[in-house]
Amino acid sequence: MKSSLSDRLAILSDAAKYDASCSSSGAGKRDSAATKGLGSTGNGICHAYTPDGRCISLLKILLTNFCIYDCAYCINRSSSNVQRARFTADEVIWLTLEFYRRNYIEGLFLSSGIIRSSDDTMAQMVRVARELREVHNFRGYIHLKTIPNASPGLLAEAGLYADRLSINVEMPTERGLADYAPQKQASEIRHAMGEMRTRIDAGKDRTLAGRAAPRFAPGGQSTQMIVGADTATDRDILSSSSSLYTGYRLRRVYYSAFSPIPDASAILPVKAPPLLREHRLYQADWLFRFYGFQFSEITAASPDGMLDLALDPKLAWALANREQFPVDLNRASREMLLRVPGLGVRSVNAIVTARRHRRLRLEDLAKLNVSLRKVKPFLHAVGWSPVQLADQQNIRQLFLPQPQQLTLF
Amino acid sequence: MVYGFTLPDNTNFQEWRVLARQCFLAGLAPENIEWRSTKAEVSLFDAPLKGPEPKEDAAQPVLRNTCLALLKSVLRHSDQGRFDLAYRILWRAQAEPALASIPVDPDIARALRMMHQVRRDAHKMEAFLRFREQGEGSGGRRQFLAWFEPDHYILQTVAPFFTRRFTDMDWVILTPKGSIAWNGQQCAISRNPCDKPDVTDDVDLLWQTYYVSIFNPARIKTKAMRSEMPRKYWKNLPETQLIPQMLAQAGARVEAMAAQQPQEPPLFHKKLQDRYKNKIKSIP
Numbered sequence: 001m002k003s004s005l006s007d008r009l010a011i012l013s014d015a016a017k018y019d020a021s022c023s024s025s026g027a028g029k030r031d032s033a034a035t036k037g038l039g040s041t042g043n044g045i046c047h048a049y050t051p052d053g054r055c056i057s058l059l060k061i062l063l064t065n066f067c068i069y070d071c072a073y074c075i076n077r078s079s080s081n082v083q084r085a086r087f088t089a090d091e092v093i094w095l096t097l098e099f100y101r102r103n104y105i106e107g108l109f110l111s112s113g114i115i116r117s118s119d120d121t122m123a124q125m126v127r128v129a130r131e132l133r134e135v136h137n138f139r140g141y142i143h144l145k146t147i148p149n150a151s152p153g154l155l156a157e158a159g160l161y162a163d164r165l166s167i168n169v170e171m172p173t174e175r176g177l178a179d180y181a182p183q184k185q186a187s188e189i190r191h192a193m194g195e196m197r198t199r200i201d202a203g204k205d206r207t208l209a210g211r212a213a214p215r216f217a218p219g220g221q222s223t224q225m226i227v228g229a230d231t232a233t234d235r236d237i238l239s240s241s242s243s244l245y246t247g248y249r250l251r252r253v254y255y256s257a258f259s260p261i262p263d264a265s266a267i268l269p270v271k272a273p274p275l276l277r278e279h280r281l282y283q284a285d286w287l288f289r290f291y292g293f294q295f296s297e298i299t300a301a302s303p304d305g306m307l308d309l310a311l312d313p314k315l316a317w318a319l320a321n322r323e324q325f326p327v328d329l330n331r332a333s334r335e336m337l338l339r340v341p342g343l344g345v346r347s348v349n350a351i352v353t354a355r356r357h358r359r360l361r362l363e364d365l366a367k368l369n370v371s372l373r374k375v376k377p378f379l380h381a382v383g384w385s386p387v388q389l390a391d392q393q394n395i396r397q398l399f400l401p402q403p404q405q406l407t408l409f
Numbered sequence: 410m411v412y413g414f415t416l417p418d419n420t421n422f423q424e425w426r427v428l429a430r431q432c433f434l435a436g437l438a439p440e441n442i443e444w445r446s447t448k449a450e451v452s453l454f455d456a457p458l459k460g461p462e463p464k465e466d467a468a469q470p471v472l473r474n475t476c477l478a479l480l481k482s483v484l485r486h487s488d489q490g491r492f493d494l495a496y497r498i499l500w501r502a503q504a505e506p507a508l509a510s511i512p513v514d515p516d517i518a519r520a521l522r523m524m525h526q527v528r529r530d531a532h533k534m535e536a537f538l539r540f541r542e543q544g545e546g547s548g549g550r551r552q553f554l555a556w557f558e559p560d561h562y563i564l565q566t567v568a569p570f571f572t573r574r575f576t577d578m579d580w581v582i583l584t585p586k587g588s589i590a591w592n593g594q595q596c597a598i599s600r601n602p603c604d605k606p607d608v609t610d611d612v613d614l615l616w617q618t619y620y621v622s623i624f625n626p627a628r629i630k631t632k633a634m635r636s637e638m639p640r641k642y643w644k645n646l647p648e649t650q651l652i653p654q655m656l657a658q659a660g661a662r663v664e665a666m667a668a669q670q671p672q673e674p675p676l677f678h679k680k681l682q683d684r685y686k687n688k689i690k691s692i693p
């Protein structure tokens with residue numbers, strides 16, 4: 001008997017939740033003012049938050065959770081006893097449109113287990129995207145997970161309708177992939193990402209005749225790595241990110257702390273890594289994307305290749321490079337101000353504008369919602385010069401979060 | 410003598426601008442005007458206090474665009490002191506044309522904070538408003554209704570977002586600060602306060618199913634959730650009533666996962682594995 005739509009929605013969204021990617025950005029601005037249809041894209045709105053702290057921006061579901069592969073970390077692997085279900089393409093289309101009309105979501109993130117063959121699965125997914133665009137005049141966000149080895153024709157069609165495409169590299173190292181996803185080949189995944197990069201770049205160009213090239217996933221590609229299932233260190237993970245961002249021009253790399261799943265494979269670690277580790281990796285990623293840091297700098301000072309769990313990576317970097325501080329609030333370059341712990345991109349921009357008009361005092365920063373306590377040791381300003389950090393012993397102790405006071409019971 | 414105006418709370422920028430110009434052209438310094446706001450949203454300008462008389466030879470006030478944009482957004486804020494603050498910035502900016510670019514100035518810092526709050530309010534409205542279906546409207550178009558409680562006067566700001574996104578359906582958004590209605594051709598914005606309608610939609614049940622299923626019970630980060638989706642929005646969201654129950658069950662679900670013994674893989678897995686091994690063997 002076929003279970004109800006609601007039951008299958010429960011199974012197929014449960015199966016999709018281990019993919020951390022949810023962003024609906026990068027598609028640029030478009031809307032339905034001229035086409036009189038449904039949907040627009042812009043900055044990528046989070047329409048709800050779940051108690052796990054994650055945002056819901058897209059309807060994130062699998063077409064099916066049947067899979068002929070057996071990746072150890074995955075709830076859908078063929079050896080798992082989870083309940084199986086599948087949607088028809090029409091059901092996915094219906095859910096997307098009805099959810100969208102009620103303003104629950106920005107669009108669809110469709111992924112799938114691999115059934116029969118890669119092409120077969122990919123063709124179903126492409127059909128969903130095509131009909132949303134062409135039959136239903138839908139201009140919201142579409143993210144498709146591409147299936148490695150799918151034929152180039154299908155990939156081109158996917159890029160025509162989707163805003164973003166992704167393939168998960170899954171494991172930070174080839175070794176990890178071989179151990180945990182024996183049927184997947186690191187080389188195939190990299191090849192597919194390279195192929196997509198070429199198409200995405202070409203999609204932005206003009207042809208020789210000056211016509212625009214066919215559209216191809218203008219929101220770029222993203223990927224995900226699972227953290228803590230294998231023995232890869234943060235340095236391994238971040239150096240992999242580095243090559244993904246620079247070599248394949250990925251828009252986003254997601255880090256997903258390996259999470260316990262029902263009916264887990266016996267080769268997985270029993271314990272999940274601390275969520276804080278994932279958080280630190282995202283902070284490091286953020287420093288790379290918005291603060292001008294190189295990944296190698298961030299992990300340079302760490303003896304075991306792991307980020308400091310007690311200190312955020314920017315503060316840890318500043319302490320390891322304390323001879324570069326304090327910097328002058330009124331004279332330091334924008335790049336250097338961005339490296340000051342406690343200053344964000346927004347406050348740095350405000351500082352750079354404000355100091356064209358007047359010399360700044362430390363207290364002025366309080367008006368920009370900057371925590372003076374945090375920035376004080378790293379800045380010179382009118383009327384303020386801190387103790388040289390380099391002269392202090394056991395500096396890390398000073399910056400550790402204070403332990404909670406114990407109360408007598 | 411202190412001049413002043415009593416303004417309805419929903420006074421908009423254009424209306425305030427007329428009065429502010431009047432004061433400016435009369436040469437009134439900020440400390441000599443009292444801007445009173447009535448919380449009751451009475452019809453506009455029932456009984457303004459007597460305004461000042463402009464002087465004949467007064468110079469016109471001028472503002473840079475960034476400053477103008479800042480004042481517009483300050484006027485959308487519901488802070489009672491906004492008229493006063495906006496006039497003071499207008500006044501000071503005549504002698505300090507770059508004023509709006511000095512975020513550490515106390516007036517500008519406050520105005521920027523208000524701008525930020527207005528922007529966030531608009532953003533949250535775009536995120537957390539929910540349409541509920543009301544049956545068919547004109548010419549077979551589907552009809553939806555939404556209720557939202559914004560903190561600030563942002564209907565003008567958010568209307569284009571909704572008309573450009575939900576173009577092929579008819580809808581009405583009701584709020585305590587007014588309403589927006591769209592019929593595919595025209596967008597009508599009113600400042601008349603509305604009451605909360607009683608509406609339900611069956612698709613909310615599917616959405617709740619999704620909300621519960623996409624949640625990972627092995628990660629609990631309620632602080633992150635509440636900072637992005639503060640409790641004040643919960644009462645109008647169809648999904649948030651499930652949160653207590655989701656949290657209550659999370660611990661047991663995680664324990665059950667940990668306690669689960671490895672099981673025999675399903676039959677089709679064995680078949681697949683055999684096929685896979687044969688394939689590897691057959692590669693020379």
Ligand code: SF4
Pocket residue numbers: 067068069070071074075076077078112113114181
């Ligand atoms: S191929 Fe994808 S869905 Fe299938 S087991 Fe591997 S990770 Fe899971």
